[in-house]
Amino acid sequence: MVEYWYSILFHGMTVMRNLTLKLGLIIAIFISVGMYPVRESNAQVRVRKAAEITSPIDISGLNIAGDAASRSFRQTLVDDLNRFGWFTVAAPGSGAFRVLGEQTVADGSMQVRLELVRTANRESLLRRTYSGRTAEARNLAHRIHDDLVQAATGRRGIASTTLLMIGNRSNAKEMYWVDADGRNLRQVTHDGSISVAPAWAPDGKRFVYTSFVGGFPDIYLVDLESGRRERIAAFPGLNSSAAFSPDGTELALILSKDGNPELYVRNLRSGRLMRLTHTRYANEASPSWSPDGRRIVYVSDSTGAPHLYVVDRDGKESRRLTRRGRDNVSPDWGPDGRIILSSRRGPHYQLVLIDPDTGEEMVLTSDPADHEDPSWAPDGRHVAFTRSSGGRSAIYMLDTLTGSSVPLSRTEGQWYSAVWSPR
Amino acid sequence: MDKKRCLVIALTVVVALGSFGCGWRRGKDVDDFPPAHLDAGWPGSADFRFDDDPLAQRFGYTQTLDVHFENVLFGFDSSQIASGEQSKIEDVANYMRRNPNVKAIIEGHTCDIGSREYNMALGERRALAARAYLVQLGIEPARIQTLSYGEENPLHFGTSEAERRLNRRAAFNMVQ
Numbered sequence: 001m002v003e004y005w006y007s008i009l010f011h012g013m014t015v016m017r018n019l020t021l022k023l024g025l026i027i028a029i030f031i032s033v034g035m036y037p038v039r040e041s042n043a044q045v046r047v048r049k050a051a052e053i054t055s056p057i058d059i060s061g062l063n064i065a066g067d068a069a070s071r072s073f074r075q076t077l078v079d080d081l082n083r084f085g086w087f088t089v090a091a092p093g094s095g096a097f098r099v100l101g102e103q104t105v106a107d108g109s110m111q112v113r114l115e116l117v118r119t120a121n122r123e124s125l126l127r128r129t130y131s132g133r134t135a136e137a138r139n140l141a142h143r144i145h146d147d148l149v150q151a152a153t154g155r156r157g158i159a160s161t162t163l164l165m166i167g168n169r170s171n172a173k174e175m176y177w178v179d180a181d182g183r184n185l186r187q188v189t190h191d192g193s194i195s196v197a198p199a200w201a202p203d204g205k206r207f208v209y210t211s212f213v214g215g216f217p218d219i220y221l222v223d224l225e226s227g228r229r230e231r232i233a234a235f236p237g238l239n240s241s242a243a244f245s246p247d248g249t250e251l252a253l254i255l256s257k258d259g260n261p262e263l264y265v266r267n268l269r270s271g272r273l274m275r276l277t278h279t280r281y282a283n284e285a286s287p288s289w290s291p292d293g294r295r296i297v298y299v300s301d302s303t304g305a306p307h308l309y310v311v312d313r314d315g316k317e318s319r320r321l322t323r324r325g326r327d328n329v330s331p332d333w334g335p336d337g338r339i340i341l342s343s344r345r346g347p348h349y350q351l352v353l354i355d356p357d358t359g360e361e362m363v364l365t366s367d368p369a370d371h372e373d374p375s376w377a378p379d380g381r382h383v384a385f386t387r388s389s390g391g392r393s394a395i396y397m398l399d400t401l402t403g404s405s406v407p408l409s410r411t412e413g414q415w416y417s418a419v420w421s422p423r
Numbered sequence: 424m425d426k427k428r429c430l431v432i433a434l435t436v437v438v439a440l441g442s443f444g445c446g447w448r449r450g451k452d453v454d455d456f457p458p459a460h461l462d463a464g465w466p467g468s469a470d471f472r473f474d475d476d477p478l479a480q481r482f483g484y485t486q487t488l489d490v491h492f493e494n495v496l497f498g499f500d501s502s503q504i505a506s507g508e509q510s511k512i513e514d515v516a517n518y519m520r521r522n523p524n525v526k527a528i529i530e531g532h533t534c535d536i537g538s539r540e541y542n543m544a545l546g547e548r549r550a551l552a553a554r555a556y557l558v559q560l561g562i563e564p565a566r567i568q569t570l571s572y573g574e575e576n577p578l579h580f581g582t583s584e585a586e587r588r589l590n591r592r593a594a595f596n597m598v599q
Contacts, residue, residue, distance in 0.1 A: 173575065194575045197540050210543070216481065216570055217543065236481050238547040238571050241540045254544055256569070260551060261544040283502075283544035299541050305500060306541050327500070329538035342538060372538060391582070417539060 053401050055152065056090035057081060061100040062114055069134035070105055073112075076141035076181075080159040083181060083406065085381070085399045086149045095119060097152055110134050112144060116151050126151035138183070158377045162421045163384055164188070164198045164207055165395055169413030175209060177224065180377070180420075182395075182408040188222065189213075197286075197417065199243045204422045208232070208242040208251070219253060233266075243287045243296075252276075252287035252296055263287055263298050265313070276315040288333045290356070297321065297331045297339055297356065308341060310356055321356060328352075332383075334376040340364075340383055340400075342372045351385060351398060364400055374398075375419045384408060386416040481568055482526055484598035490518065494578075494592040495553055499536070502548035504556055512553055515595050516560035522597075527562075529553050530594040531571040532578075534587035539573055546571035553593040 059081070064074045081087040087097070101114030109131060116126040126147060132140045142159035149157030161180045166173050167187075173195050175188040189195060191213040198209040206223050213220075219233035219242045233239040237256035244251060251266045263277040263284040277284050282302035289296055294313050299306045303320075306327045311318040322328040325343035333339050333356070343352040345363065349370040353362040365371045369389035376383055383398045387405070395409040395418045409415035493511045495504060504512070519525055531550030533542040550569035558564050579586035 194572070196543060196573065196575065212572075212575075216568075217572075237551070237569050238543060240543045254540075256544075256547045256551065256571075261547050283541065283548050285541040285544040286538065299538070301500065301541075301545075306537070327537065329541050344537075 054085055054088050055097055056095040057087040057097040057099065057148075058090045058092060058095035058119075059099040060092035061098055062103065062112075063101070064103045065105050067105055069110060069137045070103060073103065073110065073137040073141050076138045077145060079181060080142060080145035080157070081148075084145070084149070084157055084159060085402065086153055086157065097125075097148075099148070105134055108134050110137055110140060112140065114144065116148055118152075138179075142179070142181075155379055155381075156423070158379045158382060158420075161378060161423065163375075163395070163408070163418045164200070164209075164421070165384075165409065165415055165418035166195050166198070167409075167411070167413050167415050169411065175207075175222075176415075178409070180397075180408075182410045185411055188224070197241050198419050200419055200421055201244050202246055202248045202422055207419075208244065210240045210242070241286050243289060245289050246291060246293045250293075252289065252298075254284055254287070261285070263296070263311070265296075274315065276311055277318070286330055288331050288339070290333050291335055291337060295356075297333055299329050299331070301327075308339070308354075321354065321359065323359070324361060325352070330373050332375050334380050335378060336380040338380075340374040340376060342374060342385075351383065353400065364398060364403060365405070373417050377420045378423050382420075384418040384420050386418065388416075482565070484526060486599055488525065488597040488599060490597045492518075492595040494589075494594050495549075496588065497549050497591045497593070499534070499591065500545065502545060502552045504552050509556065512556045513560060516557050516562055518597070519557070519562050519566065525597050525599055526566045526568070527557070528568050528570050528596040528598055529557075530576075530596065531569060531573075532576060532590055532592050532594065533574045534590045535574045535577065535582070536587070537574075539575070543571050543573035546573045549591075549593045553595075 059077070064070050078089050081089050096119055098117045098119055099114055100117060101112065103110065103112045112130040114128065115124055117124055128147065130140055130144060139160065145159040146157035149155065158180050163178050163180065165176050165178060167176045172192045174190065175195050175198060177186045177188050178184060191211060193211055193213040196210040196217070198207055200207050205225055206221060208219055208221050210217050211220050214231065214234065216234070217238055217240055218231050219239045221230045221232045233242070233253060233255065235255050235257035238261055239253065239255055241254040242251050249268055251268060253264055253266065254261050255264050260280050261283045262275055262279065265274045265276060266272070277300065279300060279302050282300050285299040287296050287298040295310050296313060297308055297310050300309050306329050308321040308328050308331050309318050310321050325345055328341050328343045330342045331339050337356070339354050339356050341352050341354065342349045348368055349372050350366060351364040351371045351374050353364055354360070369387050372386045372388065374383045374385040381400055383400055384395055385398060386393050387396045393414045393416050394407055395415045396405040397408045398405040492515050495508045495511050515527065519527060529550040531546035531548070533545050547569060550571055554567045554569055557567055577590045579589055
């Protein structure tokens with residue numbers, strides 16, 4: 001489904017761009033969030049209306065108990081269905097899909113027996129029984145949402161994934177952990193220090209980040225289950241921007257130990273460190289691996305302004321990827337092979353999608369605020385990013401299919417640098 | 424650096440300074456920081472291993488001295504030390520020559536425009552540029568550590584260009 005829509009969007013973009021070149025037309029793009037035209041963009045994109053992608057789902061056939069835990073379960077399921085863009089909860093008796101079944105509570109545990117049916121042909125798409133503690137009613141609802149999405153679309157939902165982000169509400173810059181719906185906020189670090197550049201390990205249980213807790217910017221590995229923290233890079237100078245390879249065996253990182261910030265890859269088994277860039281007159285930052293682990297996209301300012309470059313894992317054949325925008329930063333290589341980045345277009349940073357093979361671009365945001373540090377959700381459709389405006393910054397979730405975004409961080413304070421967990 | 428490039432840069436600088444009516448004081452090559460001898464890397468950097476405790480490789484210090492120097496300011500996205508900023512570093516060099524037991528931690532900072540990760544690298548390069556000039560002035564590399572804060576530690580929280588300009592800086596801490 002996603003691939004299908006993207007192929008249409010990218011094909012449409014190419015056609016429209018050729019048209020633009022031939023006719024010299026300048027067509028402004030409007031996006032549902034802000035309705036502000038993108039003046040600098042050449043890429044002409046038609047953003048889909050939500051109704052063309054989402055399917056109405058009728059859950060009135062799922063009998064749900066009336067106690068507090070059950071109400072929380074129901075509300076969480078309805079919120080997830082309406083939030084993540086695959087479904088909208090329809091009026092009873094209508095809808096392209098129907099959920100049937102029963103939810104019961106006994107002795108502190110909750111059981112849900114359900115079936116998902118495609119209304120048109122009465123095809124049964126999912127039949128499963130779930131159980132869990134009532135205290136975890138929200139997690140149960142998230143799991144069911146993700147299964148419903150998988151059964152209907154073939155791609156698993158993201159309601160049960162989580163994000164790491166940085167918040168300053170303690171007056172320091174600490175790491176926080178939050179559910180994909182913005183609830184269940186937990187503080188991970190309590191250092192009274194500065195945290196920068198978090199990145200998940202592919203197991204979804206550990207993360208790396210740069211902290212000043214030791215006085216200098218060093219890279220730490222944190223195990224979320226045990227709470228153990230290990231300093232894994234503390235060379236003189238800068239240790240930053242660590243990123244796990246998809247198979248978890250290597251770490252890309254930025255070090256200045258050889259006299260200038262450069263991109264390195266460390267093999268986590270052998271400890272061997274390989275230097276990938278040799279740009280004595282430039283900065284490198286923000287490496288992100290391709291899904292197959294063969295290439296790395298990163299930021300370099302060797303032209304005088306930061307742009308994206310793609311280099312082979314072995315350090316050969318680095319080539320410049322971005323040409324438009326005053327500067328291009330914070331790439332995240334998504335599970336479907338597309339790279340999302342933050343690009344300075346006009347006065348603000350906007351989110352841009354780029355195909356690393358063709359260089360085709362699609363500008364996804366246009367409202368007058370800064371859109372920074374995008375991070376793909378594992379569904380390849382949603383992106384978390386920092387939206388800053390008027391001195392306030394918050395985490396938003398962008399639906400790259402519809403162009404609409406909704407707030408993800410719900411708590412007072414500044415929130416930024418969110419990274420979406422793998423599965 | 425070869426002579427040809429030196430000549431081209433020197434000519435460019437002289438022409439540029441001339442056209443703005445600035446005095447060219449020391450014949451320093453402002454377009455080429457950090458200079459080539461930084462290629463040698465940090466002292467002992469070849470010996471570092473991930474599994475060592477590398478903080479021990481950074482110099483230790485017990486106190487921060489109550490000595491203050493002017494911040495070196497930088498252009499947007501730039502880590503070049505403008506000729507007008509050089510004398511600030513020369514003051515530091517003179518102090519370090521007079522006090523041979525003192526070491527320097529050079530903080531590199533940026534304004535809040537751009538990504539935090541890119542700014543971490545940019546801040547580091549600013550600190551490295553100031554370090555390179557100190558080394559060029561004869562200060563031993565082992566006496567100077569860099570410490571990039573990127574955009575995380577601004578002097579001013581406003582978003583005016585006047586405030587942002589003051590945030591794009593290298594700051595000197597003297598320690599012993």
